[in-house]
Amino acid sequence: MAEWMALKDATATFVHDGDFVALEGFTHLIPFAAGHEIIRQRRRNLSLIRMTPDIIYDQLIGAGCAARLTFSWGGNPGVGSLHRFRDAVENGWPVPLEIDERSHCDLANAYVAGASNLPFAVFRGYAGSDLPTVNPRIRWIECPFTGERLAAVPAVRPDVTVIHAQKADFKGNVLLWGILGVQKEAALAAKRVIVTVEQRVESLHAAPNSCVLPAWVINAVCEVPRGATPSYAHGYYERDNRFYRAWDAISRDRGTFAQWIDRFILQTEDFSEFLALQRETESRTVVQ
Amino acid sequence: MSASFTAEEMMTVAAARMLPNRAVCFVGIGLPSTAANLARLTHAPEAVLVYESGPIGAKPSVLPLSIGDGNLAETADTVVSTPEVFRYWLQGGRIDVGFLGAAQLDKFGNINTTVVGSYRNPRVRLPGAGGAPEISSSAREVLIIVAQSKRTFVEKLDFMTTGGFLNGGNSREKAGLCGKGPVAVITDLCILRPDAATRELTVTHIHPGISRETVCANTGWAVKFAPDCEETPPPEAHELDVLRALKARTAAAHGAEGEAA
Numbered sequence: 201m202a203e204w205m206a207l208k209d210a211t212a213t214f215v216h217d218g219d220f221v222a223l224e225g226f227t228h229l230i231p232f233a234a235g236h237e238i239i240r241q242r243r244r245n246l247s248l249i250r251m252t253p254d255i256i257y258d259q260l261i262g263a264g265c266a267a268r269l270t271f272s273w274g275g276n277p278g279v280g281s282l283h284r285f286r287d288a289v290e291n292g293w294p295v296p297l298e299i300d301e302r303s304h305c306d307l308a309n310a311y312v313a314g315a316s317n318l319p320f321a322v323f324r325g326y327a328g329s330d331l332p333t334v335n336p337r338i339r340w341i342e343c344p345f346t347g348e349r350l351a352a353v354p355a356v357r358p359d360v361t362v363i364h365a366q367k368a369d370f371k372g373n374v375l376l377w378g379i380l381g382v383q384k385e386a387a388l389a390a391k392r393v394i395v396t397v398e399q400r401v402e403s404l405h406a407a408p409n410s411c412v413l414p415a416w417v418i419n420a421v422c423e424v425p426r427g428a429t430p431s432y433a434h435g436y437y438e439r440d441n442r443f444y445r446a447w448d449a450i451s452r453d454r455g456t457f458a459q460w461i462d463r464f465i466l467q468t469e470d471f472s473e474f475l476a477l478q479r480e481t482e483s484r485t486v487v488q
Numbered sequence: 489m490s491a492s493f494t495a496e497e498m499m500t501v502a503a504a505r506m507l508p509n510r511a512v513c514f515v516g517i518g519l520p521s522t523a524a525n526l527a528r529l530t531h532a533p534e535a536v537l538v539y540e541s542g543p544i545g546a547k548p549s550v551l552p553l554s555i556g557d558g559n560l561a562e563t564a565d566t567v568v569s570t571p572e573v574f575r576y577w578l579q580g581g582r583i584d585v586g587f588l589g590a591a592q593l594d595k596f597g598n599i600n601t602t603v604v605g606s607y608r609n610p611r612v613r614l615p616g617a618g619g620a621p622e623i624s625s626s627a628r629e630v631l632i633i634v635a636q637s638k639r640t641f642v643e644k645l646d647f648m649t650t651g652g653f654l655n656g657g658n659s660r661e662k663a664g665l666c667g668k669g670p671v672a673v674i675t676d677l678c679i680l681r682p683d684a685a686t687r688e689l690t691v692t693h694i695h696p697g698i699s700r701e702t703v704c705a706n707t708g709w710a711v712k713f714a715p716d717c718e719e720t721p722p723p724e725a726h727e728l729d730v731l732r733a734l735k736a737r738t739a740a741a742h743g744a745e746g747e748a749a
Contacts, residue, residue, distance in 0.1 A: 226541045226542070226555070226556045226570055227541055227554045227555055227556025227557065228541070228556045228558070228561075251570070252555075252618075271616065272616060272617055272618060273615050273616050273617065273618035274613075274615050274616055275615035277517065277553065277554030277555060277556075278517065278518075278552075278553035278554050281613075281615075285613070286612075286613045289610065289613045290610060290611075290612075290613055301602070301616055301617070302617070303617040303618070303619065303620070303621045303622060304540055304570070304574065304617070304618050304619040304622075305574040305578070305579070305619060305621070305622035308570050308571040308573075308574045308575070309571065309574070309575065311571065312571045312575075323574075323575070323579060323622075324579050324622070324625065324626065324666070325621060325622045325625070326621055326622075327621075327625050327651060327663045327664045327665045328598070328621075328624075328625070328648065328650075328651020328652075328654050328660070328663045328665055329617070329621045329648060329649060329650060329651055330602075330607075330647050330648040330649065331602075331617060331621070331649065334607045334608075348664075349664060378558065378561045378567065379541045379542050379543070379556045379558075379560070379561050379567060380542055380567065380568075380569045380570070381541065381542070381556070381569065381570050382569065382570045382571060384569065385569070385571055432558055434558050434561060438558065439553070439554070439557065439558070441553050441742050444553075444554075
């Protein structure tokens with residue numbers, strides 16, 4: 201049953217060194233505040249999974265939190281490369297990163313299999329691709345009815361899934377809307393679930409068929425306004441495209457990146473202090 | 489007819505023209521999204537744009553910077569989850585055209601978006617597959633839009649992320665890929681289509697002002713030209729007007745340079 205907690209306490213309680221961790225959100229509702237808190241608490245040796253690693257995983261990887269990454273598209277959307285991810289894969293910095301690489305169709309199906317408590321996912325995929333030749337987790341299965349050869353991959357069952365949503369009521373029932381990605385499947389596939397939300401409300405006033413995660417499938421709910429910044433929360437704030445561009449320069453160089461992580465994450469108390477520092481830095485840049 | 493246009497404008501316009509009205513199109517971000525939206529704003533107002541983040545029937549007024557921009561959700565007929573996009577809509581056989589980009593492409597329309605160099609020890613680590621392998625196999629047909637150079641048009645891919653015609657001939661069908669595969673590759677220099685028998689990409693149209701020598705010099709294999717190879721009709725004034733207005737709106741909305749490739 202969901203318990204309202206501070207993000208710091210939820211992270212300390214539910215995210216452990218060595219865990220298999222999913223932070224999902226497809227461009228929208230990316231749980232940045234939670235990712236920062238994992239860096240702040242210096243978690244190590246995590247197996248991370250995320251369809252689109254985005255800059256939140258660039259930060260976690262560059263900060264040395266990850267030993268393994270399962271993913272299907274690793275870039276800075278609309279900008280270019282994830283430099284910390286590339287440095288880890290190409291040069292093993294700051295620590296070597298084992299990669300488990302898939303396609304979107306694969307991971308979407310693998311989360312569904314996890315949420316469905318099935319051992320594996322089956323789909324029509326990977327025909328002609330070299331990915332199955334470099335990833336032994338991608339295998340083939342013959343349909344027992346038609347004989348068609350289909351792709352099979354193990355179900356994804358994270359130790360902990362963290363997502364961000366717009367609202368939760370006082371009981372901890374969570375409502376999200378807009379682009380939903382795989383958040384519901386990732387949450388239902390996981391052993392433990394942390395949800396950060398923009399707002400705590402008395403009632404969700406959700407229409408039937410809304411995407412609601414009932415409180416009893418969640419371990420911790422944390423109120424973190426703007427907790428998806430610099431991604432966006434539909435109905436609350438827009439994507440900070442300037443930061444996505446700025447990240448390219450911050451992350452390109454190991455030293456600049458390390459300074460940024462130290463100043464903005466390790467030296468700040470929580471996400472609200474991070475946001476205040478970032479606002480202050482940006483306004484100074486504008487004045488110059 | 490317009491006086492002048494850039495090579496990228498020619499490429500985008502030529503790609504947009506390939507999308508029929510009412511086609512259901514699975515759209516990748518970057519150039520494919522620009523071309524598909526240009527088609528929707530010109531000759532194909534009823535084209536249905538599907539984005540892998542979940543919007544179906546998106547009608548964005550500005551180009552999305554990322555595949556999951558809010559503008560896509562707000563203008564869509566419906567927004568479904570990502571598993572549903574891939575299971576019911578793509579694998580379900582509801583996509584007419586898959587619109588893809590590429591980092592490397594070979595003469596059989598196979599695509600690499602994974603690594604340059606060896607997989608275990610890459611010189612350049614690229615973003616990876618995204619939705620492309622299954623879009624290429626399940627969409628009824630595939631369009632590829634990519635800037636042409638010896639770096640992108642290679643004799644041999646470093647890694648085959650997404651199968652096109654594999655080794656040519658009927659190898660695609662034998663491997664179990666369902667759709668027709670890449671029916672056209674649109675570049676900043678020319679248009680290539682697969683030969684009916686060998687499936688080797690063959691130049692069928694050369695853009696205005698581009699020579700055969702330029703096409704050859706920017707292709708990593710001995711590229712063939714169709715016997716009836718002709719000049720691509722240049723962008724018409726209204727195509728350029730709509731494209732430039734779309735880019736200007738995008739730049740204004742996103743600040744700075746607008747959509748990156």
